[in-house]
Amino acid sequence: WMVGIEALFPRGEPIHRPTLLGLLVGFSGCALLVGPELRRAGFASNYWRGFLTMQVGAAGWALGAIYHRNRPRRAHPIVTGAFQQFGAGLAYAPFALLLKQTPIAWTARSFGGFIYLVIFGSILAFSAFVYALEHLPISVASLYAYINPVVAICLGWLFYREPFGWREAAAMAVIFLGVALVKVQAGKAR
Template identity: 35%
Template sequence: VLRWRGSPAPTRRQWRNLAIMGLTMLVLGNGMVVLAERTVSSGLAATAVASVPLWMALFGAMRGQNASRGEWLGIAIGFLGVVWLNAGSSLTATPQGLILLLIAPIGWAFGSIWARGLDLPSPFMTAAGQMLCGGAMLIVLGLLSGERPTTWPSMNGLLAVAYLCMFGSIVAFTAYVWLLHNVRPALVASYAYVNPVIAVILGVIIGNEHFGGRDFLAMAVILAGVVVLTLARTRAK
């Protein structure tokens, strides 16, 4: 669609950068979480993903963009809030699952920081090219591991994929790529804290799930961490 609308195609160098981003963020990041969730509890997976801001802050420091004290405070508050939110769930895992959960946030954070300042096309084309590269790699890995489509997906399954394509990929992921190049790493990474809060709220609205006072307080702590990060980012300008 972007090419049809007149956007220039990525150059050979840009395709190389997009392929590396697809490998680190989508294959190592998202892919390893998917594999891990076969043998680990959802609470442990959520806590592992919440470590992304910590890794992004560390990788950013290695590139000379140190997080401020306020940003470190916001990261710590948000991470503690996510741990608290998942404290009541069963934190079970296999050794293989734990290794995959360690690789996933490191891969995503490294790819996010590494991409800053690279020769890349526009944010929309960057998101599209990265997902094309990462998706092709994931398909190859799936086939090599013996995965095969056996039945046609249900209508609910197709609608779920369509929703993820539109709102998860085209809207949210493109916004993430734009943020990577326009705001400080610590603030970009705060999405990992907001996700569990949104998941709980949607669970109540759609899945008729219930949460108590402890969950409400944990979400308040998470949002407090995001607020601290946002205020620290404003002062760091």
């Protein structure tokens, strides 16, 4: 999403063929990862609705990230990230308060996951993304979308004994190939 939307902006980075090839290879690795579940669930399932909702969210995220990239920078990436996440929290708060959900069961495992997400998923990763967005080509900054599923699979396997078989290994190899193709093209473009 980011690379395509950026190319549409005035003075946006053009899409080079090797970059497009790398992005398509990386996307095919992600498709290999989740494709069987999407196919098995059927089109009318909530799984597909969730997938399509995530795509709309990703497109909105890309548009906001590119808007941020094209604005003058005045704040440190951690400050920028904190304000963006605070704003998102305020936007979601009314929905969270209106929906009747069961209370969170705070266990050691859920609290550990929460702390992990706050430190690594929010503070460190988001600040690194903002920094990359400001200092690297958009094709490189957008690679988080391919790397995050790999990290999630590895952590799920390591901590929660989630399955890791040939399909996951092949998907990771294809994703890393796509990342390498994009990175090589970004190095040539500099």
